Amino acid sequence: MSTQAIDEVLRTTRSVRRRLNFERPIPPELIEECIEIATQAPTGLHRESWRFLVITDPEQKAGVARLYRRGFEAYAGRREGAPSRAQQALVSRLHEMPALILVCSEGRPDPGNNAMNVSFYASVLPAAWSLMLALRARGVGATWTTVLLVHERETAELLGIPEDVTQTVLLPVAFTRDAVLKPAARRGPREVTFWNRWGERRADAPASSGAGDQEPAP
Numbered sequence: 001m002s003t004q005a006i007d008e009v010l011r012t013t014r015s016v017r018r019r020l021n022f023e024r025p026i027p028p029e030l031i032e033e034c035i036e037i038a039t040q041a042p043t044g045l046h047r048e049s050w051r052f053l054v055i056t057d058p059e060q061k062a063g064v065a066r067l068y069r070r071g072f073e074a075y076a077g078r079r080e081g082a083p084s085r086a087q088q089a090l091v092s093r094l095h096e097m098p099a100l101i102l103v104c105s106e107g108r109p110d111p112g113n114n115a116m117n118v119s120f121y122a123s124v125l126p127a128a129w130s131l132m133l134a135l136r137a138r139g140v141g142a143t144w145t146t147v148l149l150v151h152e153r154e155t156a157e158l159l160g161i162p163e164d165v166t167q168t169v170l171l172p173v174a175f176t177r178d179a180v181l182k183p184a185a186r187r188g189p190r191e192v193t194f195w196n197r198w199g200e201r202r203a204d205a206p207a208s209s210g211a212g213d214q215e216p217a218p
């Protein structure tokens with residue numbers, strides 16, 4: 001196992017919304033291979049509650065893109081500052097993506113019960129992330145998106161999703177076109193990690209600069 005190759009994939013699986021190849025279809029076998037890898041993720045009570053809806057039909061993609069745009073505009077109207085150019089690039093070309101993968105879960109969460117709620121989503125989202133990693137390793141870019149959930153009911157009607165199935169993340173996917181994917185600038189581990197008691201830093205660690213412990217990403 002090459003630690004270096006694995007770390008590279010883990011460090012550089014970015015949201016890819018530009019420099020995508022809209023013309024190059026993604027072979028269904030490649031998507032299934034990535035789903036096979038993704039479903040090695042942990043699954044609560046061995047239920048394998050994940051379901052993957054792969055949307056390649058142009059009309060269905062256009063329908064999803066319309067709903068996504070409505071959700072995106074509602075989200076953009078609520079937040080301060082304009083959406084990024086990358087976010088806008090994605091919303092304007094979503095219907096052109098070779099495939100949209102909607103990761104779903106059989107069943108419904110229990111919002112009143114945190115343990116059940118966490119278990120519900122934690123049984124599906126690690127697989128969605130593994131799917132992004134497996135796609136990345138094959139030159140396919142994706143973005144983790146949730147604004148479509150604003151219109152979960154309409155999406156369900158459009159795609160024939162039963163009422164007892166919960167939608168989670170939508171991954172628009174396409175082969176990347178000379179995209180250079182780099183590690184993101186994130187807070188360093190010492191800034192986000194406590195040891196033994198909430199708020200306590202590792203005693204034998206040198207004092208942090210406060211701006212993160214790692215070199216910022218280029």
Ligand SMILES: Cc1cc2nc3c(=O)[nH]c(=O)nc-3n(C[C@H](O)[C@H](O)[C@H](O)COP(=O)(O)O)c2cc1C
Pocket residue numbers: 013014015016086087090143144145146147148184
């Ligand atoms: C819970 C969640 C929801 C997100 N929803 C959207 C979305 O609806 N549309 C979008 O363009 N990006 C979405 N993103 C992607 C984030 O904007 C992105 O992860 C962030 O900008 C950091 O960039 P990176 O993924 O390249 O590190 C979402 C990410 C998360 C974790």
